[in-house]
Amino acid sequence: MRGLVFDGPGEVRLADGLPEPRIEAPGDALIAVEAAGLCGSDLHPYLGSEPAGVGVVTGHEAVGHVLAVGAEVVDHRPGDRVLVPFSTSCGRCTNCRRGITARCADGQLFGWGPPAAPATGLDGGQAERLRVPLADTTLVAAPDHLDVATAVLCTDNLPTAWEAVARTGLVPGGAVIVVGLGAVGLCAVATARAQGADRVLAIDPVADRRARARTLGADAALPPELAADAEPVDCVVEAAGTTSAQGLAVRLTAPGGRCSVIAVQTAAAFACSPVEAYDRNLTLVFGRASVRTTLPRVLAALAAGQLPSPAPSCVTHPDVPLIEGPEAYRRFAARHAGVVKMLLRP
Ligand SMILES: NC(=O)c1ccc[n+]([C@@H]2O[C@H](COP(=O)([O-])OP(=O)(O)OC[C@H]3O[C@@H](n4cnc5c(N)ncnc54)[C@H](O)[C@@H]3O)[C@@H](O)[C@H]2O)c1
Ligand SMILES: [Zn+2]
Ligand SMILES: [Zn+2]
Structure with a gap:
């Protein structure tokens, strides 16, 4: 599989032949990534201000289509278009039940290896495919009419x-x-x-x-x-x-x-x-935002016209090929004029 890999501060590399993500647990879903955002949060490890393990596939803002689901997944089917909130949530722990899904007891951040190398964290969405644990209580269905730039903004920003x-x-x-x-x-x-x-x-x-x-x-x-x-x-x-x-x-x-x-x-x-x-x-x-909890309110506001999508003013580069990912990181980190939000496309 092709994806971007974090090799340490300042070093994000395009890799071919990455291990193919697969269903590992009955609650998993496998996603074919349509687009993945590049975010200010990606810059913390990239600029060395936050420790992160090397070897992890980067990216925590993904939109895509379900390819396969584990035996216990009931809310999503192959072919469904889904929004992937930047962290996973179980929906059952004390924090999830209070709406603080960002601090789920079993939650993980996509694209973030823990500081100890090699990374054991959850691979991210700046890749062709992505494994999503706890799929029923993490993924949110993407309305068909949602354009891809707005859809990526819905996974985090x-x-x-x-x-x-x-x-x-x-x-x-x-x-x-x-x-x-x-x-x-x-x-x-x-x-x-x-x-x-x-x-x-x-x-x-x-x-x-x-x-x-x-x-x-x-x-x-x-x-x-x-x-x-x-x-x-x-x-x-x-x-x-x-x-x-x-x-x-x-x-x-x-x-x-x-x-x-x-x-x-x-x-x-x-x-x-x-x-x-x-x-x-x-x-x-x-604190970290609880995207899974807040996203339905945002989707309702978008659908009702209460919230015009900010994507046209804020997604400056909606179509960057994954192969240009390392250069996209450099340009984003250097705050090149006219660069705000970039979407990587596998
Ligand atoms: N809490 C969460 O769940 C959550 C989720 C997503 C992002 N974030 C964080 O939110 C922050 C912003 O993310 P982003 O993607 O917009 O990042 P960004 O780096 O693109 O934007 C930061 C902006 O701050 C501006 N800035 C710098 N110094 C300033 C100053 N003194 N006064 C006013 N503006 C100044 C910069 O010019 C830039 O436009 C990051 O720290 C990111 O990690 C938090
Ligand atoms: Zn983000
Ligand atoms: Zn939980």
Whole structure:
């Protein structure tokens, strides 16, 4: 099988002749990948800011068709088009039953080997085929009309952004500030509007990304140095992950407000002291999104027209051949102008 393999920081390689994924457990499904996203989260191991085992097939955002299912899978059949949330979930453990499927007791992240090499983690979707454990309680059926770019956003960035905004406690008519306008932040601008935000301010150093935020409904888009004096609001999403972005997001959260930190955390400290949080009655919310739980709400909002798909403004490269994957990683990591979201096609 052909796929991309993580060989260590800065090194993602195209490999042919990878072991063919197969049904290993009765709850597994085997997927023929239609497209897989390249995400800011892929950059943490790629840039060496998060440890990951070498040898794993990369990618955690996949859309595809079911090829085969194990004996216990009842909800999906060969030929079905499915969305693969970026982590697996059992649907039965305490966390899953509370909707925190991101922290399923048996959950695994696609495309993430644990730090000990060689990797023993779950192979990812930047490949021709993908094994999905716990298929009935992980996969979500993809509506036929869903275009592939929106479908890939539905496996991570769009429900992640929806959840990030919901965690701010936004009520219709409120104001939202989004710090960081990668695919997650751009989707947060769109989902803030869909969840009833009356005003949205978007912040990013990259002019091209600010322009995209405007097309997705931001009333204003500023570079960080001009945003420091903006009026604080109750609802802030931090989707950049740098120390300066964290500091800005906290500064722009009004007393009593909620700062929803959706960026993956890789450092030992956060840019806000307990004293500052106490003195301004701030609520800081962190954590991985529970895509399996949130995705049905997002699909309903898309179907109802409440959420126009952000894909046209945010998926800049919908058709990158898998063979160009290593170069796509280099361009994405270098933040080449005009590159926001890339889809790899096997
Ligand atoms: N919690 C979750 O479940 C979850 C899911 C998906 C992604 N993520 C994380 O969300 C983050 C964003 O992902 P992405 O794919 O959009 O990444 P990305 O790297 O494409 O985007 C980050 C953006 O932040 C901007 N930025 C950098 N410094 C800034 C500053 N000081 N002020 C404002 N903006 C600044 C960058 O210019 C860039 O546009 C990453 O940390 C990713 O790992 C978390
Ligand atoms: Zn992702
Ligand atoms: Zn579970």
